[in-house]
Amino acid sequence: MSTITTTRTAQDAAVDARPLVEIRRVRKSFGAHQVLRDVSLAVPEGTVTVLLGPSGSGKSTLLRCINHLESIDGGRIIVDGELIGYRQAGHDIHEMTPKQIARQRREIGMVFQRFNLFPHMTALENIVEAPVGIAGMPRAKARAKATELLDRVGLADFAGHYPAQLSGGQQQRVAIARALAMGPKLMLFDEPTSALDPELVGDVLDVMRELANDGMTMIVVTHEIGFARGVADQVVFMDGGVVVEAGRPEDVIDRPQRQRTRDFLESVR
Amino acid sequence: MTAVEARGVALAPEATDDDVRAIPLRRPWRWISAAVVLLLAAGFAYSVLTNPNIDFAAIGQFLVDPRIIDGVWLTLLITLVAMVVSTVLAVVIAAMRLSSNPVLSSVAWFYVWAFRGTPLLVQIVLWGYLGLLYEKLSIGIPFTDIVFWQADTNLLITAMVAGILALTLNQAAYSSEIVRAGMISVDEGQREAAYSLGMSPLYTFRRVLLPQAMRVIIPPMGNETISMLKNTSLLSVIAVLEIYTQATVISSQNLKQVELLIVASIWYLLMTSILSVPQYYLERRFGRGSSRNLPPTPFQRLRQAFASRRPGPAPAPETKAVSAV
Ligand SMILES: Nc1ncnc2c1ncn2[C@@H]1O[C@H](COP(=O)(O)OP(=O)(O)OP(=O)(O)O)[C@@H](O)[C@H]1O
Ligand SMILES: [Mg+2]
Numbered sequence: 001m002s003t004i005t006t007t008r009t010a011q012d013a014a015v016d017a018r019p020l021v022e023i024r025r026v027r028k029s030f031g032a033h034q035v036l037r038d039v040s041l042a043v044p045e046g047t048v049t050v051l052l053g054p055s056g057s058g059k060s061t062l063l064r065c066i067n068h069l070e071s072i073d074g075g076r077i078i079v080d081g082e083l084i085g086y087r088q089a090g091h092d093i094h095e096m097t098p099k100q101i102a103r104q105r106r107e108i109g110m111v112f113q114r115f116n117l118f119p120h121m122t123a124l125e126n127i128v129e130a131p132v133g134i135a136g137m138p139r140a141k142a143r144a145k146a147t148e149l150l151d152r153v154g155l156a157d158f159a160g161h162y163p164a165q166l167s168g169g170q171q172q173r174v175a176i177a178r179a180l181a182m183g184p185k186l187m188l189f190d191e192p193t194s195a196l197d198p199e200l201v202g203d204v205l206d207v208m209r210e211l212a213n214d215g216m217t218m219i220v221v222t223h224e225i226g227f228a229r230g231v232a233d234q235v236v237f238m239d240g241g242v243v244v245e246a247g248r249p250e251d252v253i254d255r256p257q258r259q260r261t262r263d264f265l266e267s268v269r
Numbered sequence: 270m271t272a273v274e275a276r277g278v279a280l281a282p283e284a285t286d287d288d289v290r291a292i293p294l295r296r297p298w299r300w301i302s303a304a305v306v307l308l309l310a311a312g313f314a315y316s317v318l319t320n321p322n323i324d325f326a327a328i329g330q331f332l333v334d335p336r337i338i339d340g341v342w343l344t345l346l347i348t349l350v351a352m353v354v355s356t357v358l359a360v361v362i363a364a365m366r367l368s369s370n371p372v373l374s375s376v377a378w379f380y381v382w383a384f385r386g387t388p389l390l391v392q393i394v395l396w397g398y399l400g401l402l403y404e405k406l407s408i409g410i411p412f413t414d415i416v417f418w419q420a421d422t423n424l425l426i427t428a429m430v431a432g433i434l435a436l437t438l439n440q441a442a443y444s445s446e447i448v449r450a451g452m453i454s455v456d457e458g459q460r461e462a463a464y465s466l467g468m469s470p471l472y473t474f475r476r477v478l479l480p481q482a483m484r485v486i487i488p489p490m491g492n493e494t495i496s497m498l499k500n501t502s503l504l505s506v507i508a509v510l511e512i513y514t515q516a517t518v519i520s521s522q523n524l525k526q527v528e529l530l531i532v533a534s535i536w537y538l539l540m541t542s543i544l545s546v547p548q549y550y551l552e553r554r555f556g557r558g559s560s561r562n563l564p565p566t567p568f569q570r571l572r573q574a575f576a577s578r579r580p581g582p583a584p585a586p587e588t589k590a591v592s593a594v
C-alpha cells in the first residue's frame with residue numbers, strides 16, 4: 001500500500017473496505033504531452049469517488065485507462081484483484097489481446113458524456129445486445145432483465161423507442177441501464193450530465209444516487225458539486241495530470257488545502 | 270395577464286371580418302409550359318411511331334428472341350457476380366485503407382489510384398490480353414519454386430472470366446471509397462460504447478459499426494449497381510455474349526441496327542427499374558432509427574390513399590410506419 005501516495009485524508013470514509021479499484025503510479029502520454037503523471041488512487045468497494053478538475057487535467061483519460069479504452073505507459077490498474085489490460089511477466093507488464101481485454105471490460109460499465117446509444121437499435125435492443133450477443137444470455141431472460149432495468153431508470157414506457165425519439169436525459173438513463181445490463185462490479189461515469197439541458201440533469205443524477213445507495217462502486221467525473229457533496233465518499237481533485245488533493249467531500253470541497261483546488265472550486269460555483 | 274386580456278378585447282369585435290377565404294396565387298405559366306412540353310413530346314412520339322424506317326414488328330419479335338433472352342441472363346449474371354465479389358473486395362480494401370499499418374494503407378491507396386485513374390474500357394481489353402502477358406498462371410509462394418496449382422492462361426481466362434475480372438477489380442476501387450466513407454461516417458463514440466460493454470472488435474464491426482455505415486453505403490451502391498449493369502455492354506469489345514453483343518451480332522446479320530438497339534434499351538430500362546426496388550427496401554431497413562418517422566412504403570402509401578378516399582377511419586398515424594417495420 002506504500003505506493004498509494006495521494007494525500008493524507010484519502011479513503012478514511014471506508015478504511016476497512018477492501019479496495020475494488022487500485023490505481024498505482026499510472027503514467028500516460030499522447031506524443032510528447034504527458035497527460036497522467038504518476039497517478040495513484042484507491043476506490044473501496046461499494047463507495048462513490050468523484051473526480052474533479054479543470055478541463056484537460058486528465059480525468060477522462062484516467063477513466064478510460066480503467067477499462068483500457070486507452071493503454072497506459074507505466075504503472076498498474078487493478079480491478080477486483082485483476083490487472084487490467086496487461087499481464088505481469090517478469091518485471092514488466094505486457095498488453096493483453098483484444099479478446100482478453102473485452103472479457104475484462106464486461107465487468108466495468110461506462111457511461112459517456114454524449115450517451116453513445118446505438119442509434120439503429122431501440123432502447124430495449126440497446127440494453128439486450130451485449131448480454132445476448134456476448135454473454136450468451138437467453139433472449140427472453142435478457143429482455144425481462146432489460147425491461148426491469150428500464151423500469152428502474154423510469155423509462156418502462158419507452159422500450160420500443162429509438163434513441164432519436166428520446167430526450168437527452170432519457171437517452172442517458174437508457175445508457176446507464178445498458179451498462180448495468182452486463183452486471184458490472186464497477187461503473188465509470190464521464191460527465192454524464194454535461195450534455196444535458198439543466199432541467200433534465202436531475203433525473204439522471206437521481207438514477208445515479210439510487211445506484212450508489214444500492215451499493216454500486218462508482219467513479220464519477222462531474223462538475224455537479226452538489227452531487228459530489230451529497231453522494232461521494234471520496235472526492236479527488238486532479239490538475240495537470242496529478243492528484244492534487246483527495247479526501248472526504250466535506251474536507252476537499254469545504255476546506256480545500258491547496259490553492260489550486262480553491263481556485264477551481266471558486267470557478268465552478 | 271393584462272396583456273392577454275387586452276388582446277382578447279381587441280380581437281373580439283373584428284372576428285366577423287376575419288372570416289374570409291384565402292385564395293392561392295394563380296399560376297398561368299404552369300399550364301402554358303406544361304402544354305408546350307406535352308406538345309413537343311407528342312410530336313416526337315408521333316414522328317417515331319409513324320417512321321416507316323422503323324420496323325416495329327421486328328422490335329416486338331426480337332424482344333423475346335432466345336439469343337436476346339440469353340444475353341439478358343448473362344448480363345444479369347455478370348452484374349451479380351461482379352457486384353458481389355467487388356463488394357467483398359471493397360470492404361477489404363477499405364479496411365486496409367483505414368488501418369494504421371502504413372504498408373497496408375498505401376497499397377490500398379495505390380490500388381484505388383490505379384483502377385480509378387484508367388478507363389474501364391482499357392482495363393477490359395488489357396484483361397482480355399492477359400494470355401499474352403502470362404502464358405501460365407499459378408498459385409504459390411513468390412520468389413520460391415513452391416507452386417500449389419498452375420494452369421494455362423488462355424484456358425482459364427476465357428473472355429467471360431476476363432470481363433468479370435475487369436469489371437470486378439474496377440468496381441472494387443470505386444466501392445472501397447464508398448465503404449470507407451460509410452465507415453468514417455460512424456461516430457467514434459459508437460466503437461467506444463461497444464468496447465466498454467465488452468464487445469470484441471469483430472463483433473463491434475458486425476453489429477454496431479457496419480449497420481450504421483450501411484445507411485451511408487446503400488444509396489451510392491445502388492447507383493453503382495445500375496452503372497455496372499450498363500457497363501457490362503463494354504464487354505462487347507472482348508466478345509462476351511451479353512445483351513448488347515447479342516443485339517449487335519443479330520443486327521450485323523439482318524441490318525436492323527436501330528430496332529435491335531431499341532430492343533436492348535428496353536431490356537436495360539426494365540432491368541434497371543427492377544433493381545431500384547430492392548434498393549428502396551434496403552434503404553428503409555438500414556434507415557431504422559435515423560429519423561423519427563420512416564416514410565411509408567409505396568404499398569403503404571397506396572393503402573393510405575384508398576383509405577382516405579373512402580369516408581371512414583382516418584389514415585394510420587405516422588408512427589404506424591415505425592412499428593410496422
Ligand atoms: N486521443 C488523444 N490524443 C491526443 N491527446 C489527447 C487525446 N485524448 C486526450 N488528449 C489530451 O489529453 C489531455 C487530457 O485530456 P482529458 O480528456 O483526459 O481531460 P479532462 O480532464 O477529461 O478534460 P475535460 O474536462 O475537458 O473533459 C488534454 O490536453 C487532451 O488534449
Ligand atoms: Mg473529459
